[in-house]
Amino acid sequence: MAEPVPHVKSALRTVELLDFFAQYPGQHSLTDLQGKLGYPKSSLHALLRTLVDLGWIETDATGTLYRIGMRALLVGATYIDGDPLVQIAHDALDWLAETTGETVHLARLDHFDMVYLATRASRHYLRPFSRVGRRLPASTTSLGKAILATREDAEVRALLPAELPGLTRHTIVDHDKLIADLHRVRKRGYAVDREENTEGLRCFGVVLHIADPPRDAISCSVPVPRLTAEREKDIVACLLEARERIERSAVRQRRAY
Known part of the structure; x- marks a missing residue:
């Protein structure tokens, strides 16, 4: 039997973060996300900034509240269309x-x-x-x-x-x-x-x-x-x-x- 492939931590956290936003729509603060997901705050902040830059996550005008981004909609629509x-x-x-x-x-x-x-x-x-x-x-x-x-x-x-x-x-x-x-x-x-x-x-x-x-x-x-x-x-x-x-x-x- 083949041994299970180990997860890449950064990839796993990215998917878990996107899953969280999918399950809980609306805006969330860094503190709220850290409390729910349990990631180190510095690592979570870096991950959020990366996803914001790539369009997967969006922020409000203050830059302190996060929600799911437009790219997630585009990928989801592609799933439906295909x-x-x-x-x-x-x-x-x-x-x-x-x-x-x-x-x-x-x-x-x-x-x-x-x-x-x-x-x-x-x-x-x-x-x-x-x-x-x-x-x-x-x-x-x-x-x-x-x-x-x-x-x-x-x-x-x-x-x-x-x-x-x-x-x-x-x-x-x-x-x-x-x-x-x-x-x-x-x-x-x-x-x-x-x-x-x-x-x-x-x-x-x-x-x-x-x-x-x-x-x-x-x-x-x-x-x-x-x-x-x-x-x-x-x-x-x-x-x-x-x-x-x-x-x-x-x-x-x-x-x-």
């Missing part, structure tokens, strides 16, 4: 949004978070809406639960953090209750987020069987006042149809190569 599944799912997501009239998402599991790769806004939603690049805990979303339900219980438990995050009063924060919910997802064939990350919004999600193990899912979000039992059946039927379209397109693309 991702094969985003391209494959494009037409099916358009169809799903048009048919349901609701907001739809495509997202990918990354460790224990769902990262949003594509969004189509509801025709009823009047304000600008974009979730691309946003991260949410897998346990709080129908997207994440649809993917977690494809794993064995022991594997899911190994993925779970010691404390499940609670985003609303409806979020499942008990490990056993989450596992029980995943059992229902497997039996039902789709996942439901019952206002677990946004009050007043119920979301339905289905896994995409493209990667092995599956890591992608699509969802449709519906405001609770507009939701009926019949509406739920229609939404789920459309999600299953969209999934079939995406999976067929993925198979055709693989055969083409």
Whole structure:
């Protein structure tokens, strides 16, 4: 067995710093960053200045507060633009949004978070809406639960953090209750987020069987006042149809190569 390659400390700290800014948007002082990351202040300051010069980090007018920079956006956009599944799912997501009239998402599991790769806004939603690049805990979303339900219980438990995050009063924060919910997802064939990350919004999600193990899912979000039992059946039927379209397109693309 090959021995693990040792990490380069400066590279590791750079990535950890950028990950911190991605997880905690907004401006942070040097003291705040040093307290959160634990790096020596002099080393952290030198790293920040280097990243500011390269455009990965930006400062405020005083030069004392730091936030993620424009270059991170450019690299993130390149990831989205170059991702094969985003391209494959494009037409099916358009169809799903048009048919349901609701907001739809495509997202990918990354460790224990769902990262949003594509969004189509509801025709009823009047304000600008974009979730691309946003991260949410897998346990709080129908997207994440649809993917977690494809794993064995022991594997899911190994993925779970010691404390499940609670985003609303409806979020499942008990490990056993989450596992029980995943059992229902497997039996039902789709996942439901019952206002677990946004009050007043119920979301339905289905896994995409493209990667092995599956890591992608699509969802449709519906405001609770507009939701009926019949509406739920229609939404789920459309999600299953969209999934079939995406999976067929993925198979055709693989055969083409």
